[in-house]
Amino acid sequence: MSIGKNTAYNLVGFIIPTVLGLATVPAYIHLIGPARYGVLSLVWLILGYFGLFDLGLGRATTQRIAELRDAPRAERAKAFHTALVTNLAIGAVGCLILWIAAYIIFSRVVSLTPDLRAEAVSATPLVALALPIATTLGVLSGALMGREKFLLTNRISATSTTLFQILPLLVAWRIGVDLRLLVTASLLARGFAVFSLWRACGREFALDEPVAWDRAQLMRLLRYGSWMTLSSMTIPFLAFTDRFLIGSILGPVAVTIYNVPSEAVKRITGVAGSVASALFPRFATEGREEAVKLATYGADLLYALVTPAMAVGLVLMDPLMRLWLGQNIGAQAAPLARIFMLAYWLNTFLQIPFTRLQAGGRPDLVTKIMAAELLPYIAGLYWSLKTFGLAGGAWAFFIRMVVDGVLLSWFADTGFPRLRLMLGTLAALLGLEAWLTLGPVPALPTQIALAALAGLVGTLAALLVMPQDLLDRLPLPQALRRMLRPARISAPIGNPS
Structure with missing residues (x-):
């Protein structure tokens, strides 16, 4: 299979x-x-x-x-x-x-x-x-x-x-x-x-x-x-500490305002879970050389699947949250949702080294990394919540995702697949988030047009790294295939079966 x-x-x-x-x-x-x-x-x-x-x-x-x-x-x-x-x-x-x-x-x-x-x-x-x-x-x-x-x-x-x-x-x-x-x-x-x-x-x-x-x-x-x-003790504690701190500091309604956009955006990690679960049995039996190829294949596939949707969602998050949750809760949840989108975009890729370590028989390294983060994260989270409110908690979570990605990739010994592309994309998404947060709220037609442009750019970037075996199955015009061929940067791993 x-x-x-x-x-x-x-x-x-x-x-x-x-x-x-x-x-x-x-x-x-x-x-x-x-x-x-x-x-x-x-x-x-x-x-x-x-x-x-x-x-x-x-x-x-x-x-x-x-x-x-x-x-x-x-x-x-x-x-x-x-x-x-x-x-x-x-x-x-x-x-x-x-x-x-x-x-x-x-x-x-x-x-x-x-x-x-x-x-x-x-x-x-x-x-x-x-x-x-x-x-x-x-x-x-x-x-x-x-x-x-x-x-x-x-x-x-x-x-x-x-x-x-x-x-x-x-x-x-x-x-x-x-x-x-x-x-x-x-x-x-x-x-x-x-x-x-x-x-x-x-x-x-x-x-x-x-x-x-x-x-x-x-x-x-x-x-x-x-x-x-x-790991099961440390990772959920890291993940859920923010909810309990918010509940004790700001009350249960604040938990809903924070939790609903977080859980909604978090569902995108199901895409990463889908890829990681498919890779897990292979990681458990393959050596380092093949594991590096599998990790690159997984990272390319995740970038192609996730990035276009995240770019569009980042732009349209405010009207979507208002439509979904109503004007009151939606207006408060939308800025948090954009931060969570950035964090979970990173989280999708760290599932690859995470899975490699666990499948390769080294779950101890995952646990040690998470345990080392525990106290600094709780302290930073508490300060952020007290100082900046719910947005501070969301940014603390984003910073933890950055640290997780660096440490897990380092110890998984599979390298940093597509590092330059990842950093460039992250910089573009952060710039877009800063403009949406600090600038005047664009009119809805402007948001839709900007979302279409972001989706187009994200789709082209996805096609440049999509694994060749999957790209061949897409019903793309031949003219587009000829345009893409010189710029393709994916690394085929043969038949991933």
């Missing part, structure tokens, strides 16, 4: 729920209110952080199954059974710990009105129950991705995520807006995914046979997963 096809499957599995998720945010805010939506956002952030209780077994399973690509089926089944049984035991313990932590957070830490506090506290048992479900999903899907079953996993994931977006909204519309009802509906959606993935793994790993738990396999998985666990 080719990297291009696997990436395409991942993209489809990402785009469908992404579009649905963005479309339903205004409905959620309208039905349950911005304060309750802010609390619901914190619920899923807490759950995401406590996903560390899988001890990295989800990613470790992917890496181990990929390594056993040519091994007998019984050996792969043994690794899978070991990971799953261990994960279920750990998930039960994590469920109890999360219950206590969520209770403390919503009863004492986050600033809430008395009625909303009581509602959030009463939902904490359900929040805790979501943890073992989430960690089980990680092992089941990770095992299938290790076998490069990307079409199957994305079909199930897209369906589950669609249900995850729609069911709570239907409950809020037809039954009530109580957080307990909303979280229960979300659990039902994730339960569907567990059932579907379980059936798929049964066909792939012989779940009808006796469980083959193996201590040697466990120790191998845990050696890898222990560093993944530390």
